[in-house]
Amino acid sequence: MPRQGLGKESILQAAIALIEEKGIAQFSMGELAKRLNVKPASLYNHVDSLHDLLEQIGLAAISRLTEAENQAIQGKQKDEALFSLAEAYRFFAREHAQLYRLILGLSKLDSQVLEKGAGDIVQPILHVLSTYGLREHQQYHWQRVLRGVMVGFAVHEHAGGFSRFPVDENESYRVAIQCIAEGLHRAGKEAE
Amino acid sequence: MPRQGLGKESILQAAIALIEEKGIAQFSMGELAKRLNVKPASLYNHVDSLHDLLEQIGLAAISRLTEAENQAIQGKQKDEALFSLAEAYRFFAREHAQLYRLILGLSKLDSQVLEKGAGDIVQPILHVLSTYGLREHQQYHWQRVLRGVMVGFAVHEHAGGFSRFPVDENESYRVAIQCIAEGLHRAGKEAE
DNA sequence: GCGAAAAACTAATAGTATTAGTTTTGTATT
DNA sequence: AATACAAAACTAATACTATTAGTTTTTCGC
Numbered sequence: 001m002p003r004q005g006l007g008k009e010s011i012l013q014a015a016i017a018l019i020e021e022k023g024i025a026q027f028s029m030g031e032l033a034k035r036l037n038v039k040p041a042s043l044y045n046h047v048d049s050l051h052d053l054l055e056q057i058g059l060a061a062i063s064r065l066t067e068a069e070n071q072a073i074q075g076k077q078k079d080e081a082l083f084s085l086a087e088a089y090r091f092f093a094r095e096h097a098q099l100y101r102l103i104l105g106l107s108k109l110d111s112q113v114l115e116k117g118a119g120d121i122v123q124p125i126l127h128v129l130s131t132y133g134l135r136e137h138q139q140y141h142w143q144r145v146l147r148g149v150m151v152g153f154a155v156h157e158h159a160g161g162f163s164r165f166p167v168d169e170n171e172s173y174r175v176a177i178q179c180i181a182e183g184l185h186r187a188g189k190e191a192e
Numbered sequence: 193m194p195r196q197g198l199g200k201e202s203i204l205q206a207a208i209a210l211i212e213e214k215g216i217a218q219f220s221m222g223e224l225a226k227r228l229n230v231k232p233a234s235l236y237n238h239v240d241s242l243h244d245l246l247e248q249i250g251l252a253a254i255s256r257l258t259e260a261e262n263q264a265i266q267g268k269q270k271d272e273a274l275f276s277l278a279e280a281y282r283f284f285a286r287e288h289a290q291l292y293r294l295i296l297g298l299s300k301l302d303s304q305v306l307e308k309g310a311g312d313i314v315q316p317i318l319h320v321l322s323t324y325g326l327r328e329h330q331q332y333h334w335q336r337v338l339r340g341v342m343v344g345f346a347v348h349e350h351a352g353g354f355s356r357f358p359v360d361e362n363e364s365y366r367v368a369i370q371c372i373a374e375g376l377h378r379a380g381k382e383a384e
Numbered sequence: 385g386c387g388a389a390a391a392a393c394t395a396a397t398a399g400t401a402t403t404a405g406t407t408t409t410g411t412a413t414t
Numbered sequence: 415a416a417t418a419c420a421a422a423a424c425t426a427a428t429a430c431t432a433t434t435a436g437t438t439t440t441t442c443g444c
Contacts, residue, residue, distance in 0.1 A: 002420035003410040029401065041402080042423045050401065104347065118356060140357040144364040145371060148344030155296065155343050156336070164310060165332040172336040179337060179375035183367075186374075195441040197391045221432065233433080234392045242432065 006036060008046050015057055016099070024098045024105075055114070058106040061099040062117040065092050069124040077131045079181050085128050086150055086177045093154035100154065122147075132188045142184060149176050198228060200238050207249055208291070216290045216297075247306070250298040253291040254309040257284050261316040269323040271373050277320050278342055278369045285346035292346065314339075324380045334376060341368050 014035055019027050029050055033040040047053045072088035073081040093100040106114060125146055129139050153173055206227055211219050221242055225232040239245045264280035265273045285292040298306060317338055321331050345365055 002412085003408090003422055005410095005422045028399090030399085038422095039424060040400095041425080044402070045422055104351075106351075122356070137359045140359040141364045141367045143357070144345070144348070144361070145341070145368040148348060148368060149337070149340050150344065151347050152340030152342065152344030153336070155347060156340060159296075159298075164314070165335070167329045167332040169336070172333045175333045175375075176337040176340060179371055182375065182378075183371035195389075195391055195439090197440095220430090222430085230391095231393060232431095233394080236433070237391055 006038065006042070006046055011036065011043065011046055011053070012056055012060060015053060016060060019057065019098050019102065020096065024101050054102065055106070057099075058102050058114070059117050061096070061103050062120055064096070064099070065089070065103065066120045066124060068092050070127075073124055073128055078128075078184075081128045081131060082146075082181055082184070083174075083177055085124060086146075086173070089150045090154060090157075090173060094157065097158060101158065104151075104155065129184070132184045133191060134184070134187050135191045138187050138191065142180070142187065145183070146180055149180060198230065198234070198238055203228065203235065203238055203245070204248055204252060207245060208252060211249065211290050211294065212288065216293050246294065247298070249291075250294050250306070251309050253288070253295050254312055256288070256291070257281070257295070258312045258316060260284050262319075265316055265320055270320075270376075273320045273323060274338075274373055274376070275366075275369055277316060278338075278365070281342045282346060282349075282365060286349065289350060293350065296343075296347065321376070324376045325383055326376070326379050327383045330379050330383065334372070334379065337375070338372055341372060 011032070015027070015032055018032055018035055022031070029040045029043055033043055036043075068088050068091070069085055072084045076084055106117070122143060125143050126139065129142055129146070132142075134142065153176065157169065203224070207219070207224055210224055210227055214223070221232045221235055225235055228235075239248075260280050260283070261277055264276045268276055298309075314335060317335050318331065321334055321338070324331075324334075326334065345368065349361065
C-alpha cells in the first residue's frame with residue numbers, strides 16, 4: 001500500500017468544522033486546503049469536485065439532524081413525541097445554522113445520493129405520525145404538513161423575517177405544532 | 193443632460209428576464225452584459241454591485257408576488273380568502289421558480305432595503321387573518337404559522353422532496369391549509 | 385458645431401474551481 | 415537496508431467569476 005495522505009474522512013470533517021466556524025459563504029476549496037496545510041489541487045486526489053464535496057457534507061448534516069430527531073422522540077408517543085420532534089428540528093436548525101443552510105441548498109444539486117438523505121429525513125416524522133393511528137395516505141399528507149411547518153419556520157428564522165412582530169417566536173411555533181396536533185387528532189378519529 | 197444609456201430600469205428588466213429564462217445559477221454580470229450588448233464593466237455605471245442588483249431584483253419579485261396575493265384575496269373573506277391566498281402563493285412559487293428562489297436566498301443579503309419587502313409580504317396575510325376576528329397577538333402568531341406552511345411547501349416542492357409518496361401534493365397542501373383554517377376558527381371563538 | 389457629462393470601453397487585479405503533468409514520499413517487498 | 419511502485423502533493427495553467435481605474439466615445443443641450 002503506497003503513501004497514506006489526507007483521506008476522504010479527514011477532509012469531510014475539516015470541511016464541516018470550517019463551515020460551522022466561518023460560514024458556508026466563506027467556504028471554498030482554497031480555504032479548506034489552507035486549513036489542511038495543502039494546496040487546493042491536492043484535494044482533488046480525494047474529492048471529485050466541490051459539488052461532490054458539498055453533497056457529502058450535506059448527507060453528513062442530514063445524518064446528524066435525523067439522529068437528533070430520533071433521539072428526541074425515543075420512547076414518546078403522539079403529542080409528546082410530536083412536540084419533542086418539532087423542538088429538536090428547530091434546535092438543530094438554529095444551533096447548526098450553517099449546516100442547515102447547506103441541507104436546504106442541497107436540493108438544487110440533483111444527485112441520487114440525496115435520495116437516501118431524503119428517506120432518512122422522513123423516517124422519524126413518519127414514526128411519530130404512526131402513533132396517531134391514521135390511514136396510510138393520511139399519514140403521507142400529514143408528513144408533508146408537519147415537514148412543511150418545520151421547514152417554513154426554520155427558513156424564516158434564518159431570514160430574520162419573524163422578528164418584526166412583538167410576540168415570542170417560540171410561542172408562534174407552539175401554536176403551529178398545536179394546530180397540527182389537533183388536526184392529527186381529528187384525522188385519527190375519522191380513521192377509526 | 194448628457195448621453196442616455198442603459199438605465200437602471202432596463203437593466204433590471206433584462207436581469208429578471210434572463211433569470212427566468214436561464215435560471216439563477218447561470219446568471220452573472222457577464223451573461224447580463226452579453227444580453228445587453230455591452231461589456232460587463234459598463235454595468236457598473238448603473239449598478240453598485242451584483243449584490244445590489246440581486247437585491248433590487250428580489251424586491252421586484254416580492255412586489256410581483258404580493259401583487260398576485262392581493263389580487264387573489266380581493267373581495268374574499270375567511271376560509272375563501274385563506275385558500276385563495278395560499279393557492280396564489282404556491283402558484284407564484286411554481287411558475288416563477290427562479291424568482292422565488294431568489295426571494296428565499298435574499299435573506300442572507302442583509303440590507304435595510306429588504307425591510308420594505310418583508311412588510312409587503314406580510315400585508316396580504318394579515319389582511320386575510322383580520323377577517324377571523326383574532327386578538328392582535330394571536331393574529332401575529334397565526335401570520336407566522338400560515339407563512340411558515342406556505343414557505344415550507346414551496347421550499348419542499350422546489351427540492352422535489354415531496355414526490356416520494358403516492359399521494360397528491362395538491363391534496364397535502366389542502367390538508368395543511370384546512371388545518372390552519374380550523375385552528376383559526378378555534379382562535380376566533382376564544383377571542384369572542 | 386462645441387463642450388461637458390456620463391456611458392461604454394480597455395486593461396488589470398484578485399478571487400473562484402478545475403485539469404494536466406511532474407515531483408515527492410511513504411510503504412511493502414525483496 | 416535498498417528499491418520500486420502507487421498515490422499524494424505539487425506547480426503551472428485555463429477559464430470562469432466580480433470589480434476597479436483610467437481612457438475613449440458618444441450624445442444631449444446650448
